[in-house]
Amino acid sequence: MTSPLSPPLPATEAGGSLARAGDLFQLLRDGRPWTRAELAMTTGLARSTVAGKVDLLLNSGLVVFVGEALSSGGRPPSRFAFHPQARTVLAVDVGASHVRVALTDLNGDVIAERRAPLPVADGPEAVLGYVVESGKKLLAESGRPESRLAGVGIGLPGPVEHATGRPVKPPIMPGWDGFDVVGFVQRSLPVPVLVDNDVNIMALGERAAYWPDVDDLLFIKVATGIGSGIISSGQLQRGADGTAGDLGHVRVARGADIVCRCGNVGCLEALASGGAVARALAAQGIDANTGADVVELAAHGNITAIHSLRQAGRDIGEVLATCVNLLNPSVIVIGGSMAAAGEHVMAGVREVVYHRSPPLATTNLRIVLSRAGERAAVMGASRLVSQHVLSPAGVEAALATMASAG
Amino acid sequence: MTSPLSPPLPATEAGGSLARAGDLFQLLRDGRPWTRAELAMTTGLARSTVAGKVDLLLNSGLVVFVGEALSSGGRPPSRFAFHPQARTVLAVDVGASHVRVALTDLNGDVIAERRAPLPVADGPEAVLGYVVESGKKLLAESGRPESRLAGVGIGLPGPVEHATGRPVKPPIMPGWDGFDVVGFVQRSLPVPVLVDNDVNIMALGERAAYWPDVDDLLFIKVATGIGSGIISSGQLQRGADGTAGDLGHVRVARGADIVCRCGNVGCLEALASGGAVARALAAQGIDANTGADVVELAAHGNITAIHSLRQAGRDIGEVLATCVNLLNPSVIVIGGSMAAAGEHVMAGVREVVYHRSPPLATTNLRIVLSRAGERAAVMGASRLVSQHVLSPAGVEAALATMASAG
Incomplete structure (x- = not known):
């Protein structure tokens, strides 16, 4: 509509x-x-x-x-x-324990890519140093001059003040609070640098690639943490302070006595994130330390792991039912590493959402697994840059820079 | 941001x-x-x-x-x-049991107003017949020619397919499902007619009048039902099917054994609406039939009524805490007839929202009572029309009509 x-x-x-x-x-x-x-x-x-x-x-x-x-x-x-190949974009996905840097054109098509296991907790200099170094290598290896780089897009695993690109009290990113990400990158790569929360850019990337005609889309990332990126009326919604979509700390009825790392009780993340499910299995004597272990156990038919994943899906579904009431999306995309457990999580989600949500809001609702998969974030980071540099103001700025450069 | x-x-x-x-x-x-x-x-x-x-x-x-x-x-x-006085707007608020028709200018300033007790359940012909008749009287009495009427804006107490203006399975509006509201009104008043859900237009009206610089605002109406209008990035969000903001049927933990009229259990509306609070008081032997009775009892210092209102505020706050996580508004406005109970409801809301929401999302959050009060809907209905007719396409259409008439 x-x-x-x-x-x-x-x-x-x-x-x-x-x-x-x-x-x-x-x-x-x-x-x-x-x-x-x-x-x-x-x-x-x-x-x-x-x-x-x-x-x-x-x-x-x-x-x-x-x-x-x-x-x-x-x-x-x-x-x-x-001519979308006229310029390149560096699209960066900083995860909790990895960094991925992709070189794309203005359509978001990936030209080359590098990836390294690098904990975000190593701090901004180490992580962004790797980003700049990899970016320069990717440009050199593919014979693209730095003068044709349109911009750098970066997704970070925490809240970001989008206007300035500075992380704001990110819980799993020691050393990053208030860090001048834009300034640090621009010292080596003097181009527009856009920074956003990783789930926001995953939503952008998934929509650009697979749902371009959908104006109301919710992207849920289920991994070490749980978060969402909200697209309403065709636009990414960040909220007044950039924290919109923070689903991980919504209270779930089943969790009344489970304390979350945020200090509250019953948060979705404390029940249904990869680590939470692994901890619940470990408490039952099953050898699982991480979400990946749980996914692996389920893939091998471990019935307790399968039940736990389905219950996690139900918990997520309880929160998503509220999202459906509130936002009335036509597509909900489930991504992140726990989405690898595919139908077990999805079954739980669908069970609760279709039970709890009003019929009118679910008639046209599709709940699907991410198709962009582990590339969703770099696809979105590229999109963030191309939207910016191809806007009226962005093109004007590029032309002005050319003119002053002679 | x-x-x-x-x-x-x-x-x-x-x-x-x-x-x-x-x-x-x-x-x-x-x-x-x-x-x-x-x-x-x-x-x-x-x-x-x-x-x-x-x-x-x-x-x-x-x-x-x-x-x-x-x-x-x-x-x-x-x-x-x-020249905002060049044209007039008919702004209509159809409530569950009343109709209010206001004549405004293009700034939303009210020129004259009529109001009648008229149940929406009397059906669309009766209600819209009154609207058209009152509209014509208001124009005549204030000496404004029908040729200068820019449009009619109508708020209805149920889901509306905004593109067509037709109600979609509205629960408290027998006879209205799929009714051609626009066509009916245009037979008597051949101008643009815009129809929307009442809470959506209350959000528009409250923002236009009191929070023009706030881009992320949530308006909650607490009355016979409970609903919300969402403004994100400065734009009213209707969702894919026009049902966005439907808070009344979000599940609240306390209500596990309370059946709602929608057939689910634990819905916010079944616990915290005016009728629900009255029923809870009546079950304790207190003489209360409606939300208005509860507000009246509280105003006279009835301690049970005050406690019940505060608990309703807590239930509403539980859902609003999720809204804060999800939408990160900077202003939440509480309106509707139960807002007349003022600080009792607000105290409960604030208690839970500030307890449950993440610090970053509440640092700049204001939770306030509606200032537009019972005029919020007509203010929003007027706004709906002026936004439409003053848009580039709206002005072009008006000029084309003049040219063909002249």
């Missing part, structure tokens, strides 16, 4: 001109070829204005000639289109 | 021209006076193009002359501005 409200006019918001090259570029983003005359007709701008802006975009490489249009006589007009 | 993503270009979405009068009008909506030269400079459009569009807007009455600017020589340029 679409809102009847039209989006605000970019010129009003930015205080700029409707005739900016960055605004004109939005028409070209659809990927199909345009002529100057078509752009002038669609925008109402003067032909000479359009020609000047198109020249700027051609110089930038963001737009390329793609041939000539049919002509009714005289010289056939040139056609040009957006 | 703002997203780095720029809004899409209206021209791209609508397939229209950047130089439409409706787009130009967006600059004028700020209310301050502009000259033609300033509009041409800001938009990059040709002076002649701007002059033509301004003439259209002056003819429509949406824009009026407001004097002359200082001149450096020659004839001083004219200044003009948006």
Whole structure:
């Protein structure tokens, strides 16, 4: 369902001109070829204005000639289109115990990738040092000049103040609180750096790749922790302080006497995260230390592990039923390492959600496993950058940088 | 916190021209006076193009002359501005047992108002017949011609498919399911008619009047039922099927053995709505039939009623704590008839929300009583219409209608 409200006019918001090259570029983003005359007709701008802006975009490489249009006589007009391979993006997924750095184009297609086991607890200098070093190596190895790098997108496993890119009291990231991630990376790579919570960018990545037409999508990550990324009305929702989607510490009825690391009792994370399920199995004398162990046991048919995963799914489903009431998504995607246990968790989730949620909200609801899998975060990090640098303001900034560089 | 993503270009979405009068009008909506030269400079459009569009807007009455600017020589340029009194709006609040019809200007300022006790269960013809009749009377009495009516906004106490304005299986509205509200009203008043759930428009109204700078606001209505309207990133969120914000049937731990009218157990509405609290008091031998009775008893110092209201506040707070985790609003507004019990309910809400929610999400959180009070819905209904008719497409449509009529 679409809102009847039209989006605000970019010129009003930015205080700029409707005739900016960055605004004109939005028409070209659809990927199909345009002529100057078509752009002038669609925008109402003067032909000479359009020609000047198109020249700027051609110089930038963001737009390329793609041939000539049919002509009714005289010289056939040139056609040009957006060229997503013109620039590269470094897309970074910092997990609790690993770092993945991918080089992509502006469409999010991965050109090359590196991955290392590196605990986030080693601190920002160590982790971001590896990011910068790997990024430079990936660029060099694939023969892409640093001057064509459009930006760096980084997902971190904790709350991030999105406007500044600084982590805010992240529970599993010692040394990172308030750290200037953007400034640190820009000292080596002087391009736009965008930082966000990892689950937010997983939601962006999953949607961009597999659900582009879905405007209301909820992505749940079930791993060491539990969190969610919320897309409503087609837009990622971060909330007033950037903590939206924090499902891990919602109270679950079954957990009244289980203390969570946050100090409260009955939090979803204390019952249904990988570590919580492993601890519950260990208490029954089963050899399980991590969520991965539980997934492994279930894969080998251990009935206690299977029951525990299904119960974790029910606990998650209890919270998701509330999310369905509140947000009315049409797709819920379950990802993270515990999603590897596939149908055991899903069965529990579906059982409770379809039991508890109002019929109207579940008629068109799909609950699915992540298809992006372990690449969801880098896909989303790439998207975060391309959305930014291809926006009217982003294109203007890139053109201005080119102009000042001579 | 703002997203780095720029809004899409209206021209791209609508397939229209950047130089439409409706787009130009967006600059004028700020209310301050502009000259033609300033509009041409800001938009990059040709002076002649701007002059033509301004003439259209002056003819429509949406824009009026407001004097002359200082001149450096020659004839001083004219200044003009948006004229919110140019058009009227009928803003309608259909409650479970009353109807309120207000005539407002495009700013939402109320010109005149009528109200009648009329049960929604009397069906759509009776209720909407009253709406149309009252609307025509209000226009006549205040000397406003029907030709200047910009639109009708209607809030209904149930789920509404916003795109079509049809109620969808509304539980307390017999005869309304799938009814063509828009078509019925337009037979008598041929203007844009916008229909939405009452709590959604209460959220719109409360925000427009009192929290215009707050982008993440949650409005909770506690009355015969319990529901919420969600504003995230500055936009009302309706969800995939228009059921977003349906808090009344979220499960509350305390209610495991209380059956709700929806067929599930433990729903918030079965514990904390006005009727539920009255029933709980009646079971203790206290003479209370409705939520209003409970509020009255509490106002007279009945300690059992006060305790019950505080417990209802705690139950509501339990669900709101989840909302805070999920949505991270900066303002939660409590409205509806039970909000009249003021601090008793609020004390319970605050107690649980601040206990259960993560510190980061509550540092800047305000939990307040509705200030719009019983006018929140008509204020929001007016807003729904003005947002629509003052949008680029809405202004274009109005100009086209004038042209074909004239």
